[in-house]
Amino acid sequence: MESQSHNKSVALIVGVTGMVGLSLAEALKKPTALGGPWKVYGAARRPKPSWFPSSTIDHYIAFDAVNFDDTQHHLNPISNEVTHVFWVAIQVRETEEENISVNSTMLSNVLNVLTLSPNSTLKHVALQTGTKHYMGPIFDPIHAGQLVPHDQPFQEDSVRLPYPNFYYTLEDIVTAYSPKITWSVHRSSIIVGASSRSFYNALLTLAVYAAICRYQGTPFRYPGTRYTWEHFCDMSDSGLLADQQIWASVTDKAKNQAFNCTNGDFFLWKNMWKFLTEVFDVKYEPLNEENEFDFVGEMEKKESVWNEIVKKEGLENTKMGEITCPAALHAVLHFGLQHVCSMTKSREYGFFGYANTFKSIRMWVDRLREMKIIPKL
Template sequence: MEHSDELSPKTNVALIVGVTGMAGISLAEALKSPEALGGPWTVYGTARQQKPTWFPSSATIDHFISFDALSFEDTLQKLSPISQHVTRLFWVAIQVRDTEESNIKANSVMLQNVLRVLNSSKNSSKLRHVTLQSGTKRYMGPIFDPTLGVTKLAHPDPPFEEDAARLPYPNFYYALEDIVAEKGHSFTYSVHRASIILGASARSFYNMLVTLCVYASICGHENLPFRYPGTKYTWEHLCDATDARVLAQQHIWAAVTDKAKNQAYNCTNGDVFTWKSMWKVLAEIFGLEFVSFEEEEYLDWVEMMKGKESVWEEIVERHGLNKTKMEEITCFEAANTVLHFEFQYVCSVNKSREYGFFGYANTLKSVSMWVGRLRDMKIIP
């Protein structure tokens, strides 16, 4: 992969905002790898809460900082000591609110506060590039906003491509893109639009993999059939996903590659799968019988999982897992939306390849690896 000649050893300092999420952990691991583009890197990782006990030792960041990006005062206090050292900002943070308008407000304030501190003294600021984590909601609109749920949101025909026009709905991804693309900045930027992210964390919103793992674990614990809660359409049609390691590599590639700057890129594994094939893999991983989809037996798993919090507590206790609350690590309603799409949920990665990024992963093998990581971290049994 082509990269800039401006980079020299020991000059690159990364600030990962959201380091305890799926993308953040993989970014920390990738940046500290001896093979990292632009390395060696000094890595600062930040999160709202303190570093969790399950945070993997493989993510050997140099400094962990806890602060509230919604508060400019806290952001200023915690980031000022490093603000004139950071050369690359990796933005993988997100806060989720009840409505998309609230998402726009909260996430915009967080990004603006951090950028304000890092650029507080333009003459001495070393910030050269900002990578912005985004997602396919960019193409579908605020699909998780209950106030808009009754509306049939329009979207471009898949596969989704980066030059698709913005939709006439509120979307916090649009707001964040506008913030980093604003004229007058001394830094360049890149936008990274992931599909369903596969990674290992207990602190990620919309964590589809952990949600499926918790469901499978409860089915096993209570001797319930491992039934597919989606539709026949999604069972049979194509979907794609994004391995957090591929996503991390794309972030780093864009951060140090001149040709890649000021662009948006889809990021997927480069393959597709059906939920039928995924269900077979999950059933095997968790030692459950594969149950073929029966359309007449509709399963409302959102309703089914209500009240299962105590069951998850039993599972955590029985297997000696890190203490987590089911409602904090799962996203059954959001996952239910994905499993009821009436279109093939796939993105084109042609642009990313044309610009020089060729990262890929085998999605079904990726799932097995990440479940193993989640088990090693004692997040799931």
């Protein structure tokens, strides 16, 4: 993986406090980072959280990308400096049409400000999306029941599905700047990383659920179906996603391409569940279809329990409803398909990164404990 860039590199990570945003900041600041040395601006909607390591970025910017004036006020001063945008931001609404509106507004505002200046230095935009590209708006109550996804493993050359999808809109916004600005799209699976500010954070949801089970002495029951229990799934390590985005941003051959980015291995949820009980030190209970329960409803009842855990363990002051995504995890564990992606194209283009999913989970759980987001054992 040889960098093709020898010029000064200045990154703007939009969504820097999310799982991949944090990994991008840390990866870009490594002495061995492709295309480096990098100057790194990290941007997010809210002030920097206490767990965020300041040493990983040069400047932190808090602004509301939905508001053009606020975006212009904060980004115009660096519009003649930023060479690469890493877009890992997301806002989630109830319907996909609303998702399209808010996320396209954010991306358009940022790119408009950075390109309006006659002295603009922007060269590349790395856009993170996900496997919803191949499945459709799976969380949308209007469309979810009628979706016909692509065959698995998911492959990048698949045609777009005939459903509204904000990923498609974001791709169109980015590619419209070509050839003046190059782009890359990075389609993740279920992301594994460490943050209290990522909306779709399956690992943190599982960690909070396990912490509550351990605190109350209740079984760690599997809130999914037999199909997902016995069929393949994959995940994406946030550090791997960061590495692929940096590689594509500075490697000529990889520009103007879309890539899947998963760890490269697969797992069965029945094996993963056994592993998670060891990681979280909770009582294992195998799948029992006769003992099905309302996971989302049960989690909604546990806010006060989580508050007790936070106070007792001296954790980051978080609200369970803000750091977990029970409905999204419930949807994942009720898929009627094998959630797996092909990594062939990525390898053909020269990216050979991979991660061991089980080791990745253990590492990020340890990191969440160090950050005082979840309790230590």
